[in-house]
Amino acid sequence: MSRLELVVLIAAVLLMAFTLEVLRRRRLSESYALLWLGVGLGALILGLARPLVDRVSQALGIAYGTSLVFGVALLFLLAVCINLSIHVSKLESRVEVLAEEVALLRGPVGQPIADPAPAPRPPGPEMASGRLDADPDASR
DSSP states (O other), X not given: OOHXXXXXXXXXXXXXXXXXXXXXXXXXXXXXXXXXXXXXXXXHHHHXXXXXXXXXXHHHTOSOHHHHHHHHHHHHHHHHHHHHHHHHHHHHHHHHHHHHHHHHXXXXXXXXXXXXXXXXXXXXXXXXXXXXXXXXXTTO
16 A cells, blocks of 8 residues: 555545534534535545556546546536535525515614613712702712
8 A cells, every 4th residue: 555545545534534523513514514425435435446546547548547536626626616606695695585574574774773671771970969960070
């Protein structure tokens, strides 16, 4: 086993472990976790079947197997970016609809939102003498 194969195997195992940990903490949805676990499994298979990758690349007319792997990885990441862009676009439209609904619930623009019960003001030093025009510094 070459050093490259060992590094790919270790990276694949670390990717799958990290994906499971992030999934366990509920920071990643199950659909994306399956995607990244599939990537880790694919990397594990590529690490174990490097001669197969070399044969496929030679059959396709590509000089090195690593060039084939990087090309496929680039296309895969491009597909993931497009998928995430679609997902973000859907979420933006949902946020827009929710913002409109909140605006409708709050009432007309310019009308302040009424407090249900305004808090009473505590008496200040001007109220201590019972006169509103009393100077707070005059009693000292």
